[in-house]
Amino acid sequence: MQSPLRVARHALLRCAPLLCAALLAAAVVPAGPAWAAAAGTAGTARDAVPGAAAAAWTPPLSTRGRFIVDAKGERFRLRSGNWDGAQGSWNGSGDQGDPATHHAGQDSHGIPLGLDRTPLPALLADFHALGLNSIRLPFSGEMLRTTAPVPDAAVAANPALRGKTPFQVYDAVVAALTADGFAVILNNHTNTTRWCCGLDGNERWNSGRSTQQWADDWVFLARHYRDNPRVVGADLYNEVRRDTLDDPNWGLGDGHDWYAAAEEAGDRILAEANPDLLIVIEGINWTGVPLDGLPHGRPTLSPVRTLSHTLVVPDKLVYSAHFYGYTGPHHSGATGLGETHDPRYQDMSAAELQQALYDQAFYVSAEAGNHFTAPVWVSEFGIGGDENGAAPRTWFGRLASSLAASDLDFAYWPLVGWSTTAQGVPGGDSWALLRYDARGRRSGVLDAGDWRTPVWSGLAASAGRTGPVAPVTRWSMLTTDHRDQVASLVTRTAGDWDAGARKAVCPDGSQLAGLSHTGGRGLCAGSDLRAATGAQSVVRDERYVPAGGDWASGYTKLQCPAGQFLTGYSVRGDRLSAALCVPGRGALAGAGRTVWFDRGDNRPPGAPGGEFAYGGYKGQCLPTEYAAGIAFTTRAGSRPSAAALLCRVTAGG
Numbered sequence: 001m002q003s004p005l006r007v008a009r010h011a012l013l014r015c016a017p018l019l020c021a022a023l024l025a026a027a028v029v030p031a032g033p034a035w036a037a038a039a040g041t042a043g044t045a046r047d048a049v050p051g052a053a054a055a056a057w058t059p060p061l062s063t064r065g066r067f068i069v070d071a072k073g074e075r076f077r078l079r080s081g082n083w084d085g086a087q088g089s090w091n092g093s094g095d096q097g098d099p100a101t102h103h104a105g106q107d108s109h110g111i112p113l114g115l116d117r118t119p120l121p122a123l124l125a126d127f128h129a130l131g132l133n134s135i136r137l138p139f140s141g142e143m144l145r146t147t148a149p150v151p152d153a154a155v156a157a158n159p160a161l162r163g164k165t166p167f168q169v170y171d172a173v174v175a176a177l178t179a180d181g182f183a184v185i186l187n188n189h190t191n192t193t194r195w196c197c198g199l200d201g202n203e204r205w206n207s208g209r210s211t212q213q214w215a216d217d218w219v220f221l222a223r224h225y226r227d228n229p230r231v232v233g234a235d236l237y238n239e240v241r242r243d244t245l246d247d248p249n250w251g252l253g254d255g256h257d258w259y260a261a262a263e264e265a266g267d268r269i270l271a272e273a274n275p276d277l278l279i280v281i282e283g284i285n286w287t288g289v290p291l292d293g294l295p296h297g298r299p300t301l302s303p304v305r306t307l308s309h310t311l312v313v314p315d316k317l318v319y320s321a322h323f324y325g326y327t328g329p330h331h332s333g334a335t336g337l338g339e340t341h342d343p344r345y346q347d348m349s350a351a352e353l354q355q356a357l358y359d360q361a362f363y364v365s366a367e368a369g370n371h372f373t374a375p376v377w378v379s380e381f382g383i384g385g386d387e388n389g390a391a392p393r394t395w396f397g398r399l400a401s402s403l404a405a406s407d408l409d410f411a412y413w414p415l416v417g418w419s420t421t422a423q424g425v426p427g428g429d430s431w432a433l434l435r436y437d438a439r440g441r442r443s444g445v446l447d448a449g450d451w452r453t454p455v456w457s458g459l460a461a462s463a464g465r466t467g468p469v470a471p472v473t474r475w476s477m478l479t480t481d482h483r484d485q486v487a488s489l490v491t492r493t494a495g496d497w498d499a500g501a502r503k504a505v506c507p508d509g510s511q512l513a514g515l516s517h518t519g520g521r522g523l524c525a526g527s528d529l530r531a532a533t534g535a536q537s538v539v540r541d542e543r544y545v546p547a548g549g550d551w552a553s554g555y556t557k558l559q560c561p562a563g564q565f566l567t568g569y570s571v572r573g574d575r576l577s578a579a580l581c582v583p584g585r586g587a588l589a590g591a592g593r594t595v596w597f598d599r600g601d602n603r604p605p606g607a608p609g610g611e612f613a614y615g616g617y618k619g620q621c622l623p624t625e626y627a628a629g630i631a632f633t634t635r636a637g638s639r640p641s642a643a644a645l646l647c648r649v650t651a652g653g
Helices: 020-026 052-056 120-129 141-145 166-179 211-224 258-273 350-366 390-406 453-460 489-494
Strands: 062-064 067-069 079-082 134-140 183-190 231-235 278-282 317-322 376-380 409-412 416-422 425-428 434-436 442-444 475-478 502-505 510-516 522-526 537-539 556-559 564-572 575-583 592-596 618-620 625-632 644-649
Touching: 079 376, 120 166, 134 141, 134 166, 141 166, 141 183, 141 211, 166 183, 183 211, 183 278, 211 231, 211 258, 258 278, 278 376, 317 350, 350 376, 350 390, 390 453, 510 625, 556 575, 575 625, 592 618, 618 644
Parallel strands: 079 134, 079 409, 134 183, 183 231, 231 278, 278 317, 317 376, 376 409, 416 434
Antiparallel strands: 062 067, 416 425, 434 442, 475 522, 502 564, 510 522, 510 564, 510 618, 537 575, 556 625, 564 575, 564 625, 592 644, 625 644
């Protein structure tokens, strides 16, 4: 992570593979873009002999409420490290071939750092010794397209990788990691192989490329690794932030809408490539101009409270955030140009820091039973081993304690770095947990003398929820603010069911539980009511209202056919357009009642699912009910939007 107007203090990682040659030789490249044909192999681990850690968890991973679980429903807490380098290390000025122009003097050559210094088996053993079970593996879009092989010197400790392109080396690293039992989360860190994260051309997912190109790359990569079940996640883009002229946003519907772009890419990955992957969506890292008196700040995950994502495979969403002591909720981390008088995290008291962490990210995981409830992965945090300041050191301990106490998933930045000495002056990356010199000798938190060792060891070994995680009711929100939100793969297959209208449909395995009177918002609740036929009914009039069954007198009633329940709706402007109903898999019987919400909220006690339409009146069926109809009116002086729901008791409810 870095602040918008400065080169960050993090360190690039590097690593080394020996196990990779045989794996590379055996793998096959799935179909993909033309540029990918010569890029590399799929890095499959199915035929590899797994390491001892491989038996500890069973892929694929998914989510249950605030927890990530494996295929057996066992909690899988991401205890991760960032092994960087493949995203780029050049600082953007001077001779790119001169290591001095690269972050911390480390020229990664566009591959994970350290392959020049240490054989891969030694690195993996060190990763295990750190207590890691997963690796966040950054890459750049440029890495996928580079056809020139890396210099032999870049893989000196792993000669089997000589002559390989950066993507082929990345493949080999993925194969070795997963064969040894690690979960791998792919992270699109940058567009170009340039050190992140200031005004560097990598500010947004679509800086220098279109959103479609970015999503196409993700679909290719997800297909590329889909036969390797230990590639478990797609971390869509790193630290989305302002460029010189404009901010990213969360839900405005324009070309800089990170909320919409992330959902689009996540849906495409799950629908077109690999439905087993976790989709990791990071909050917005920076908006505004960092000058006192002008609006600016680090939104992170705060917008999720009012606008959360709903994916076509709903139990795959993970949110992420980054925290460094030298930044703050409104501090870019800059010194000099771009520095403001806002407090940094390391300047805060313990109570202030805890509140800031909660408000910006931790609440997403802590507040159960809401549409936004999801696992939170603090996928970057770190500090230098040579840090002597009392405030930064205190911050690091406090953050680690907060991560442990909150039982959150985490990933340290960076995992691997160089240790160099030039003219008697120590150099390289002091932030890395593991540092290797030119002869492969290791230093860092696994060795005596690093002040971070007790803090890291305490976090890595911290107690947390283990064992089976019981299924919970899954809540998700729908919005028709700027576009369709058809989260049902079955409905997508059937085509456009109300052309020209904005449509919202709950994910498969969910039912529509609530609606707002204004704003076109909806709330879905997980259920198992739907029949396996894939049939659906588009209701535009009152033809299914039985004689004597007027449940909203004077209003137009879009009622589902007998035996069906509501799963979606459509709007044209403010006017309700149609209702989408699907057959139940069993008899849908029970008494009905009218839930009005055109003059105030009408929701069950405790409002399960949370506030899904801030500022609007909302209606919602009870957890023991299903929605079977929507009523609205077009009479003068009234809003033509949803005004009432027909809620019926489910069988046995």
